[in-house]
Amino acid sequence: MIDFAQTLSRRIARRPSTLVAIAVSLVLLVLPAFVNAYALSSYRDVILFAIFALSLDVFWGKTGILSFGHATFFGLGAYGMAVTGIHFDIDPSIVSLVGLLAGVGLAALVALLVGYFILFGGVRGAYFTIVTLALTLIANHIAVGWSSVTGGDSGLIGVPPLVIFGLSFVDPFRSYYLCLAVLLAFLFGSIAIMNGRFGLILTAIQDDETKAQTLGYRTSLLLLVTFVASASMAGLAGALYAAMNGFVAPDMIALLLSTEVIIWVAVGGSGTLIGAIIGTFVVWWLQQEISSFNASAWPIAIGSFFIALVLFFPNGPVALVSEKLRRFRQKEGGQQ
Amino acid sequence: MTPLIPLLSLQSVSRRFGSFQAVKDVTIEFGPDDLNCIIGPNGAGKSTLLNMICGTLPVSSGSIRFGDHDLNRLSRHQIAALGIARKFQVPSVFPSLTVHENLVVATGNRETQERLFALAKTVQLESMLDVSASELSHGQTQWLEIGMALATNPKVLLLDEPTAGLSPDETQATASFLRELRGKVTVVVIEHDMAFVRDIRAKTVVLHYGEIIATGAFDDIQNNDLVRDVYLGRR
Numbered sequence: 001m002i003d004f005a006q007t008l009s010r011r012i013a014r015r016p017s018t019l020v021a022i023a024v025s026l027v028l029l030v031l032p033a034f035v036n037a038y039a040l041s042s043y044r045d046v047i048l049f050a051i052f053a054l055s056l057d058v059f060w061g062k063t064g065i066l067s068f069g070h071a072t073f074f075g076l077g078a079y080g081m082a083v084t085g086i087h088f089d090i091d092p093s094i095v096s097l098v099g100l101l102a103g104v105g106l107a108a109l110v111a112l113l114v115g116y117f118i119l120f121g122g123v124r125g126a127y128f129t130i131v132t133l134a135l136t137l138i139a140n141h142i143a144v145g146w147s148s149v150t151g152g153d154s155g156l157i158g159v160p161p162l163v164i165f166g167l168s169f170v171d172p173f174r175s176y177y178l179c180l181a182v183l184l185a186f187l188f189g190s191i192a193i194m195n196g197r198f199g200l201i202l203t204a205i206q207d208d209e210t211k212a213q214t215l216g217y218r219t220s221l222l223l224l225v226t227f228v229a230s231a232s233m234a235g236l237a238g239a240l241y242a243a244m245n246g247f248v249a250p251d252m253i254a255l256l257l258s259t260e261v262i263i264w265v266a267v268g269g270s271g272t273l274i275g276a277i278i279g280t281f282v283v284w285w286l287q288q289e290i291s292s293f294n295a296s297a298w299p300i301a302i303g304s305f306f307i308a309l310v311l312f313f314p315n316g317p318v319a320l321v322s323e324k325l326r327r328f329r330q331k332e333g334g335q336q
Numbered sequence: 337m338t339p340l341i342p343l344l345s346l347q348s349v350s351r352r353f354g355s356f357q358a359v360k361d362v363t364i365e366f367g368p369d370d371l372n373c374i375i376g377p378n379g380a381g382k383s384t385l386l387n388m389i390c391g392t393l394p395v396s397s398g399s400i401r402f403g404d405h406d407l408n409r410l411s412r413h414q415i416a417a418l419g420i421a422r423k424f425q426v427p428s429v430f431p432s433l434t435v436h437e438n439l440v441v442a443t444g445n446r447e448t449q450e451r452l453f454a455l456a457k458t459v460q461l462e463s464m465l466d467v468s469a470s471e472l473s474h475g476q477t478q479w480l481e482i483g484m485a486l487a488t489n490p491k492v493l494l495l496d497e498p499t500a501g502l503s504p505d506e507t508q509a510t511a512s513f514l515r516e517l518r519g520k521v522t523v524v525v526i527e528h529d530m531a532f533v534r535d536i537r538a539k540t541v542v543l544h545y546g547e548i549i550a551t552g553a554f555d556d557i558q559n560n561d562l563v564r565d566v567y568l569g570r571r
């Protein structure tokens with residue numbers, strides 16, 4: 001037991017972002033004790049957006065390839081959930097589960113098809129970003145144009161509330177903890193995977209893909225697996241968002257959301273995983289504060305904030321703190 | 337230089353870039369556990385030849401076989417999986433990873449921590465396992481890349497200018513290291529440094545403008561008039 005604790009503390013000390021992740025988790029776990037039901041619903045939605053941001057960071061942060069179309073997968077998850085719940089006559093006791101499967105499955109399938117052709121076709125870097133950007137535009141056009149299914153510009157209202165195995169998640173307290181559980185499972189699962197051999201290989205591919213291939217790695221396959229996993233996470237976040245808010249709209253599958261999620265991840269520092277979550281909360285908080293003064297000031301503020309980040313903290317504040325801690329430890333180690 | 341059972345053989349291999357013929361009708365056979373060297377002036381087609389062997393470049397014509405496998409039909413990772421490892425001309429390691437992590441990535445799932453430490457010791461980096469690869473000197477980076485290639489347990493080791501930028505001591509250590517590999521793995525070295533080639537006493541192939549102009553033991557090669565002309569710029 002003591003050995004385990006020592007090993008754990010050594011690992012945590014080596015990866016300060018894990019320590020930050022534990023601290024953030026504790027704050028989120030006790031948060032409901034300090035806020036009312038309305039605020040809790042808002043925090044629940046931010047948690048869902050944080051899952052979405054984490055999904056992007058798993059791909060962008062760990063492979064270095066920027067997807068500008070991640071809202072496609074969030075939106076597909078949301079529309080999958082909504083269309084299943086509204087247009088199909090499914091037993092109410094299982095409709096949520098079927099909707100979740102449909103949403104996640106749709107996002108995963110589209111990621112698999114698109115990802116297969118572009119990743120195995122050798123599309124990387126800015127070209128990948130442009131293709132995924134186009135994907136969001138196409139998906140948005142379909143969401144707006146196919147109104148008999150998607151509700152067009154108005155979207156769909158009346159998505160059945162989430163009920164899983166007879167347990168209802170209408171109560172804000174319960175729905176908050178469900179979303180938090182999903183977030184923490186994805187966060188610590190991603191940390192464990194990315195700090196392990198798979199994460200090392202992705203970093204290696206990001207550094208030098210040709211070199212990784214000459215060491216025997218099927219890099220396109222590994223990137224595709226990561227892309228599909230990332231899209232599935234985004235799809236689940238979208239499906240939960242639709243079920244908990246009762247509606248979907250084309251905004252959820254739009255370029256603006258694709259841009260916003262990039263900003264959330266960039267603010268926290270791409271590749272840190274926990275940074276994506278912190279970034280989402282920071283930007284959301286800033287948006288609330290600034291919009292309370294002047295609603296139209298927000299786009300200017302977020303743009304300026306983003307430029308400042310790129311200039312002064314290109315890897316994000318979390319990465320900056322991690323780097324400072326690493327240098328401090330190296331200095332301490334050198335003195336000993 | 338025709339071993340009885342070639343492990344790696346190139347038959348009439350050519351490579352064109354547009355109208356430029358980088359490699360022309362090259363036929364070479366490398367036997368098991370041979371130590372071989374390919375020399376030639378800049379632009380002779382040496383790196384292009386290695387690029388074709390490890391699948392980085394497709395051949396324009398001809399065939400490259402490794403045992404029973406036709407390498408022309410295989411992708412880079414499949415060629416690597418057969419046991420052909422490569423050190424690039426420009427040192428190519430993963431700068432975001434530590435020395436230890438670079439070796440872990442190179443081994444795949446194959447090696448224990450003891451074996452990793454032994455590998456690091458072989459390339460004289462055992463005291464730098466936790467150092468980021470981006471902080472290594474040029475020589476240490478070259479050695480790390482050789483260590484990574486060895487970590488794959490290769491049957492053929494392709495080394496593109498392993499002594500480029502190394503100090504005389506490091507070059508000597510590399511020569512001694514390669515001599516130790518003789519009989520354990522087939523090594524193909526591309527090199528400019530004639531003293532180094534002499535030192536490792538490898539079978540030598542001389543390329544000039546993409547064609548083989550001489551093959552044999554280094555002592556014979558260095559007395560070859562054509563080779564002397566090429567290296568002295570008289571041809």
